[in-house]
Amino acid sequence: xxxxxxxxxxxxxxxGQSFVINNLNLDVQHGEFLTLLGPSGSGKTTALMMLAGFxxxxxxxxxVEGRPYSSLPPxxxxxxxxxxxxxxxxxxxxxxxxxxxxxxxGHAAQxxxxxxxxxxxxxxLPGVASRKPSELSGGQQQRVALARALVYEPKIVLMDEPxxxxxxxxxxxxxxxxxxxxxxxxxxxxxxxxDQGEALTMSDRVAIFRRGVIEQIADPQTLYDRPGNAFxxxxxxxxxxxxxxxxxxxxxxxxxxxxxxxTIAASAGDIGDGNANDAYVAIRPERILVSRSRTEDxxxxxxxxxxxxxxxxxxHLKLVIRLEGGxxxxxxxxxxxxxxxxxxxxxxxxxxxxxAFTSPPANTRDGVVQSLKNxxxx
Amino acid sequence: MRHWRPxxxxxxxxxxxxxxxxxxAKLRAFMxxxxxxxxxxxxxxxxxxxxxxxxxxxQEVAAALPRxxxxxxxxxxxxxxxxxxxxxxxxxxxxxxxxxxLASAAGRLNYALPGMRSxxxxxxxxxxxxxxxxxxxxxxxxxxxxxxxxxxxxxxIKQASGPVTDFYLLTALDMKRGxxxxxxxxxxxxxxxxxxxxTTFTIALTVTILAIAFGFPFAYLMASASDRVAGxxxxxxxLPFLTATMxxxxxxxxxxxxxxxxxxxxxxxxxxxxxxxxxxRTAVNIALLHIFVPYMVLxxxxxxxxxxxxxxxxxxxxxxxxxxxxxxxxLPQVAPGLAAGSLLVxxxxxxxxxxxxxxxxxxxxxxxxxxxxxxxxxLNWGLAAALSVILLVSVYLLYWLFVKxxxxxxxxxxxx
Ligand SMILES: Nc1ncnc2c1ncn2[C@@H]1O[C@H](COP(=O)(O)OP(=O)(O)OP(=O)(O)O)[C@@H](O)[C@H]1O
Ligand SMILES: [Mg+2]
Numbered sequence: 001x002x003x004x005x006x007x008x009x010x011x012x013x014x015x016g017q018s019f020v021i022n023n024l025n026l027d028v029q030h031g032e033f034l035t036l037l038g039p040s041g042s043g044k045t046t047a048l049m050m051l052a053g054f055x056x057x058x059x060x061x062x063x064v065e066g067r068p069y070s071s072l073p074p075x076x077x078x079x080x081x082x083x084x085x086x087x088x089x090x091x092x093x094x095x096x097x098x099x100x101x102x103x104x105x106g107h108a109a110q111x112x113x114x115x116x117x118x119x120x121x122x123x124x125l126p127g128v129a130s131r132k133p134s135e136l137s138g139g140q141q142q143r144v145a146l147a148r149a150l151v152y153e154p155k156i157v158l159m160d161e162p163x164x165x166x167x168x169x170x171x172x173x174x175x176x177x178x179x180x181x182x183x184x185x186x187x188x189x190x191x192x193x194x195d196q197g198e199a200l201t202m203s204d205r206v207a208i209f210r211r212g213v214i215e216q217i218a219d220p221q222t223l224y225d226r227p228g229n230a231f232x233x234x235x236x237x238x239x240x241x242x243x244x245x246x247x248x249x250x251x252x253x254x255x256x257x258x259x260x261x262x263t264i265a266a267s268a269g270d271i272g273d274g275n276a277n278d279a280y281v282a283i284r285p286e287r288i289l290v291s292r293s294r295t296e297d298x299x300x301x302x303x304x305x306x307x308x309x310x311x312x313x314x315x316h317l318k319l320v321i322r323l324e325g326g327x328x329x330x331x332x333x334x335x336x337x338x339x340x341x342x343x344x345x346x347x348x349x350x351x352x353x354x355x356a357f358t359s360p361p362a363n364t365r366d367g368v369v370q371s372l373k374n375x376x377x378x
Numbered sequence: 379m380r381h382w383r384p385x386x387x388x389x390x391x392x393x394x395x396x397x398x399x400x401x402x403a404k405l406r407a408f409m410x411x412x413x414x415x416x417x418x419x420x421x422x423x424x425x426x427x428x429x430x431x432x433x434x435x436x437q438e439v440a441a442a443l444p445r446x447x448x449x450x451x452x453x454x455x456x457x458x459x460x461x462x463x464x465x466x467x468x469x470x471x472x473x474x475x476x477x478x479x480l481a482s483a484a485g486r487l488n489y490a491l492p493g494m495r496s497x498x499x500x501x502x503x504x505x506x507x508x509x510x511x512x513x514x515x516x517x518x519x520x521x522x523x524x525x526x527x528x529x530x531x532x533x534x535i536k537q538a539s540g541p542v543t544d545f546y547l548l549t550a551l552d553m554k555r556g557x558x559x560x561x562x563x564x565x566x567x568x569x570x571x572x573x574x575x576x577t578t579f580t581i582a583l584t585v586t587i588l589a590i591a592f593g594f595p596f597a598y599l600m601a602s603a604s605d606r607v608a609g610x611x612x613x614x615x616x617l618p619f620l621t622a623t624m625x626x627x628x629x630x631x632x633x634x635x636x637x638x639x640x641x642x643x644x645x646x647x648x649x650x651x652x653x654x655x656x657x658x659r660t661a662v663n664i665a666l667l668h669i670f671v672p673y674m675v676l677x678x679x680x681x682x683x684x685x686x687x688x689x690x691x692x693x694x695x696x697x698x699x700x701x702x703x704x705x706x707x708x709l710p711q712v713a714p715g716l717a718a719g720s721l722l723v724x725x726x727x728x729x730x731x732x733x734x735x736x737x738x739x740x741x742x743x744x745x746x747x748x749x750x751x752x753x754x755x756x757l758n759w760g761l762a763a764a765l766s767v768i769l770l771v772s773v774y775l776l777y778w779l780f781v782k783x784x785x786x787x788x789x790x791x792x793x794x
Contacts, residue, residue: 054691074694075703087692091710100706101696152697 002066003027004156004188005051010060012046012212020046022212024060028156028190029205033182035191037199038209039235044192047209048158051190052081064155075104080149082159086141088133094120094144095129101152119147122181139170146178156188163198175202196236200224208232229270230361233282240288240329241361242281254356256281260325264301266356279356285332287353290319290339294346302348305329307339321347426770432763436543439535442483443470447539450532455558459532464515471502483538489758490545491534497525533557546764571748575768578744581659581734582727585666586674589723590716592667593674597715600675601682612679615672623669627736630665631656634737657739665733670726674719681715721780725773745769 005028012021021043028034036044049055051062053074062069069077080101088097098119102112120126123143133141142162149157162178163171179202182189193199199206200220207217208231216228227233234241244256247263254268256279266281289295294302305323312335319331319339329347339345440447445466453460474480480502487494504522512518519526526532537545537555548554552569553561563569600611618626633639634655641655655661685708693703709716731746745765752762 052691052695054694074691075697075699077695078697079695081692081695083688083692085686085688087686087688089689089693089707089711100693100698104696104698104702148696 001030004030004065005190006063007047007051008061008063010047010050010057010062012043012050012055013058019058020212021050021057024212024214026207026214026217028188031186031188032204033179033189033191033202035193035199035203035206036209037193037196037206037235040194042209043212044194044209045160048081048160048190048192051156052079052158053077078154078156080152080154080157082142082145082149082157082162084161084164086133086145088141088144088148090133092133093129094125094131094133094136097133097144098129098148098151101148105152115151119151120144122150122184123147123177138166139174142166142174143177146181150181150185150187153185154187156190158190158192160192161194162191163193163195171198178202200236208235210235227269227282227355229359230280230282230357231359233269233355233357234361238285238330238332240281240283240285242283242323242327242329244279244281244356245277246279246356253351254279256356258303258323258325258327261303261305261323261327264303264354265351266301266354267352269355269357270359279358280361281354281356283329283349283354285318285330288329288331288347288349290321290331290333290337290345290347292343292345295348297348300348300350301354302346303329304344304346307341307343307345309341310337310339319345321345323347429763429766429770432759433546433767434542434544435760436486436538436540436545438482438486438540439538440540442474442480443467443535445470446535450536450539453532453536455529455533459529461516463532464519464526468505468515468518471498471505474502477502486538486760487534489549489761490538491530493525494531494534497523497531501526530557546760547767549761550764550768571745571765574743574745574748577742578728578746578769579772581662581666581742581744582724584663585670585727586720586724588663588667589671589674590720593671593678593719594716597675597678597682600679601685615675618668618672624732626669627665627733630661630668631736634661634664656737657742659738659742661737662734662742665737666727666730669733670723673722673726677715677718677722678712679715681712685711717780717783721776724776728769728773 005026007024007026010021010024010026011019013019024047026047036047038044046055050057051064051069053069053072057070064077064079088094089100092100095116098116099112102115107115116129117126120129123146125140125143125147128136128140128144133144136144145162149159159178163174166174175198178189191199191202200223203220205217205219206223208215208223210231216223216232218226218228223232223236227236227239230241233239242258244258244264247255247257249255249268252267253265255263255265257263258281264281269282294304296302303323305321307319308322308328309318309320311318311320315335317333317335317337319333319337321329321331323329331347443466446463449460449463449466453463471480477499480498484495484498487498501519501522505518508518508522516526534557537543537559545555548561550571552564552572554564555561596611596615600608600615603611634641638655689707689711690703693707694700698706728744729746730744731750734742734744735747745768749762749765749769752758752765
């Protein structure tokens with residue numbers, strides 16, 4: 001089936017000098033839950049506002065169901081928007097807020113009453129129709145905003161960090177709620193967040209934004225296991241990032257030397273046929289095994305080091321290992337590990353679990369610095 | 379402790395302690411507001427109460443002619459004036475040792491029945507010169523001034539016998555009591571005050587509407603502009619405040635006057651007959667708009683600033699046309715500011731004195747000008763007070779309407 005939304009070569013500049021969105025191409029499929037994830041200022045809101053019609057693209061065209069949408073005013077787009085601030089109308093009751101989109105569409109009064117009640121049932125808030133929004137808690141207001149954006153059955157629902165203002169527990173509860181509503185109504189959701197956990201739990205697909213371009217778009221599992229570049233690897237979940245030199249490469253494997261520590265094999269990330277020498281190796285902390293002595297398993301990468309720190313997290317233990325050569329490695333293990341600070345250990349992992357990249361994670365060494373900082377701070 | 383008491387016995391103690399601490403808190407709060415309360419009582423409530431009193435106060439006649447007032451107390455219009463009244467009046471007038479002691483009573487009676495002042499004064503003077511040896515007081519009075527044979531003179535005294543009267547308030551509304559006590563409106567050609575009231579309210583309403591027409595878009599622009607632009611616009615709004623009102627009014631006078639820039643400009647373009655820009659309604663409206671439009675812009679701006687853009691965007695995304703967004707989402711949220719601005723402009727327009735006096739013609743002279751006239755020129759405090767009461771009452775009615783309509787807590791006395 002053709003995608004419901006297509007961004008075709010979309011660029012956006014607010015100041016006429018720099019592009020906030022740069023030549024964006026993005027397809028949204030019918031009924032999917034797509035999340036735009038990225039650091040602050042990466043252009044997620046701008047992309048969403050262009051789709052909703054509140055900002056006009058500088059270049060390119062947005063198609064919805066094959067129709068060019070760029071010059072269509074917002075009220076004719078049939079796209080529901082849930083704002084971070086909820087944007088409930090304070091002078092109307094909850095019921096009137098939800099009835100608003102039906103009224104402006106000229107629905108009959110008895111239909112409106114029925115649909116408002118059904119929408120409130122859907123978000124599990126029956127019986128608050130006569131209250132003012134200010135009399136509800138943050139989570140309840142969020143549900144009302146959602147009910148209002150869904151009640152007129154729009155083609156697409158956009159949400160810009162709708163849970164940003166809620167505390168953690170409520171946020172997780174609402175994530176489940178939104179997900180289950182999506183499963184029930186089957187409308188296309190485009191969701192913006194800069195919380196990667198939220199993106200991974202809720203989405204069918206996640207688009208990773210960075211400085212106005214999409215770094216990678218894939219389902220959560222792929223993003224986590226097969227990040228396309230070092231930026232995605234460090235942005236999604238925890239990742240160790242070792243720097244090394246490329247010794248040789250074949251079709252699937254890259255051999256690298258980690259200075260002072262030894263050689264390892266890694267699967268190739270964005271390493272093409274280029275002749276760059278420096279590379280970054282990403283390894284997930286939970287994929288590393290730590291032992292007192294070397295295992296000498298030829299199928300695995302194995303580097304030696306000493307325990308720098310052990311940190312207790314309740315459900316797991318974090319070991320920070322200083323490898324020979326000085327680089328730090330974080331390892332997530334079970335809590336019942338008898339390691340002590342200063343102890344000599346061996347860390348091993350499978351070549352499939354580490355990926356080598358040549359493009360730097362953020363601006364030059366930012367990602368390395370950041371991942372090292374994480375290590376030290378933790 | 380000698381007696382052990384069950385826990386429930388503590389309850390009255392707790393309640394008493396709490397009541398005491400609440401009383402102390404209330405007392406402290408009262409002490410904090412007391413100075414301002416006293417100040418308000420002295421400078422605001424006191425004078426307003428006095429003013430209200432003045433508009434109904436009517437004690438001059440009873441003070442100067444006590445016997446006459448008593449003698450007339452049982453008299454009904456339509457029956458002959460009792461002989462005792464003639465006798466009492468003669469005694470009262472003989473008692474008045476100087477003309478000054480009768481002056482204020484004579485003035486008061488003259489308002490009600492023109493000619494009464496001289497009638498009373500002449501009678502007194504002649505009475506003081508004549509000898510007192512007579513018992514037919516009726517004949518005596520009628521010989522001194524034939525008007526005493528008309529019952530209207532006596533009705534005027536009876537109606538002015540106080541201690542309170544509706545005379546001034548009725549006069550202010552162009553109504554009067556006939557000698558029989560019935561209230562009638564003056565014919566249109568004689569009405570003096572209602573046209574002024576209408577003028578005052580018409581000007582105030584016109585200027586308020588103009589202020590909304592000019593102020594609303596301006597405030598909207600200001601609220602949606604960047605901080606820098608908003609600052610410049612705000613300065614433009616506040617600029618007039620930095621110039622004395624009188625200077626601005628005179629500047630308008632010069633600008634619109636016979637030799638003024640606008641006039642000569644229009645004439646040079648051949649657009650203008652020697653039409654008068656000064657001394658008419660237009661000049662007054664323009665000057666008042668100029669003076670009062672900031673009072674519209676500022677409250678509007680302050681509420682417009684609080685309406686989040688997300689509300690308007692949400693409404694549009696929900697399918698509302700720009701007009702519907704304005705009518706159903708924007709306007710209700712800025713209504714308190716609109717009402718507050720309108721109220722400020724309207725009420726201030728009701729009280730302007732200088733602008734119509736300088737820039738207006740005869741037909742622009744509203745209530746404040748009349749009030750000033752009665753206070754300064756004729757010393758008719760009762761009538762000036764009655765006209766003020768009309769202003770005051772209409773302002774409070776408007777305020778009440780405002781609170782009713784907007785249910786806004788910002789200007790009402792109650793808490794939200
Ligand atoms: N109305 C605007 N005028 C000028 N610049 C803007 C405007 N809106 C956004 N920008 C700029 O565009 C860039 C991208 O902003 P955008 O709001 O799309 O980021 P975002 O990904 O939503 O970030 P966040 O996670 O912080 O919400 C930022 O550098 C921002 O300063
Ligand atoms: Mg944003």
